[in-house]
Amino acid sequence: MELTLVLLIIAVGLTFDFTNGFHDAANAIATSISTRALTPRIALALAAVMNFVGAFLGTEVAETVGSGIIGAPTGNTGLLLVLGALIGAIAWNLLTWWLGLPSSSSHALIGGLIGAALAAAGTVHWQGVLDKVVVPMLLSPLIGGLLAYGLHAAILWAFRRANPHRAGRGFRIAQSVSAAAMGLGHGLQDAQKTMGVIVLAMVTAGWQDSFHVPLWVIAVVALTMAAGTYSGGRRIITTLGRRIVHLDPPRGFAAEVVAAGVLYSTAFLFKAPISTTHTITSAVMGAGATRRLSAVRWGVARTIVTAWVLTIPGAGLTAAAAYVILRALPGV
Template identity: 45%
Template sequence: MEPVLLAAVVLFAGAYAFINGFHDVSNSVATSVRTRALTPTVAVVLASVFNLTGALLSTALALVLADRFIQLPAGTPGLGILIAGLLAACGWGLWTWWRRMPSSSTHALVGGIVGSGAASTLVGGPNIAESYQVLLQQIVLPLLLSPVIAFVLAYLLVFPTTWLMRYSSPRRGDAGNRIAQSVFTSAFSLGHGMQDGQRTMAVIVLALVAAGFSGTTGIPLWVQIFSGVALAAGSLFGGWRISRTLGSRLVRIDPLRGMSATAVSSSMLFLGAVWLQIPLSSTQTMTSAIVGAGANQRFSTVRFIPLREILVTWLVTAPVTALLGGILFLAISPLL
């Protein structure tokens, strides 16, 4: 039974990565397309290529997540927890995409696994209680703090950027900001691949460990390629439903503020993946940076009704996916 469940985890992990790319490509391209820094086709292709490159570039974060993220029980119970958590995260990703709401795939995955782990104790199975403190310190706190930091940094970055452009004509300044924004858009996609691609790798490695096929000393090459290709494919076929929310509904964005938002969010993703080795939500980072940069105008253009809807979505993501993960684990528990 374990090989079948392991294959199911790999399949659902690939689906999670595909939906992640499908859902989050809007984060990469929304502002650059809105400010006409890139055409939609070029933006999506760049996002897909750099997502794949980022996933193949590093495995440091994946190793940290697989080693510290969760103490998964061995055998079929552990695989069942992963299956239920992945299914909950995939379902939430599709639902929020349909509702045009940017939401955190990381929050959804963490919530789903925590909920399925809690449900495991209800049926007398092993629990993951010892992992909850690590989840809080290493996962939840960075995800909660990163939107605030991104908002503040993007808001502040507008001041020096405006000062540097004070002698440039509006046309020349916009042209320069569009070029810089194109570069930062590629960098953001690279950071997204390093962050979200390695999350999928960590899940597959946890499944391999639970099934007794591998340790956490390294990421198999096939896992790295599989995760990167699934994420890039999702980005290539990504839906545009969320792009309008980020590019038009939240704030009125211009090339200078679009460049500021992508500069801050791409820098934070790199910092989290390479130096701090903590997971950051690309959705929350980019959305908060867009709002922060857009709020720094003579007359604030922030539209609070869609912003409130997004904040509510962020707050309920983990609880809802935890509930879904628990229900799904109880549903499949007779097979474990």
């Protein structure tokens, strides 16, 4: 039974990884598509390749997810807890993808872990949740929005006498680089969350003693996320790239550069699993607000923020229900 559960968790974990790829593909490429800097297929291919490469850049976030959110569970009960958490996260990803809302796959997974742990009477490291999840969740969108506003304001000043057509063409080229940087950051951040859950399952089953991420786990997760990213996520791409604010190439470049910088700094310096969705969405709002505050469609933004707020409890409740159902199955 233990072997079956671990293999099932790996399979379901990779399913989550795939949904993370197509759900969050918009994070890296929506701005480049909406400004026509890249065609959709080229942008998706670029994001998939950079997601794959980014997954190999570090494992610090994976170790935080594996050991810093909940106490290491034991036995079959612990494996069912991890499986329930993944089911809750996948269900939330599919719901928000269907609705076209750029919610956070990262927070869906974390909410799933918390919900399943509470249902299983397990340990939740609330201080770790506060330090590594809640604080970054609040600060990263704020910092991303303010920095994107400031960077685009600086771009407007620096190119105030430039030929608009020539400058626009230059920023379209530059967006190829900034979109690649976003794809790399997404792979660095989001792929590690699936790695962390798979390693948590292996530690729970006693297959390994530490939360070190084996190379085969990194490779399989990277390939799965890249495949999910290439499959796209056009509903969310439309919301992020067009419905929040009208973007031109300089604004798209500013949003992507800032969001990528926030992703790298939090992964390497703070080992915090922040949301690429929250970061790029707030950066898009910040860059768009330089035209005027009313240029941002705040009604759409409010709907997105509501989805952000509901993600952890929504995924947590779904995961808790999944755990209870799994425990009630005969022979489990």
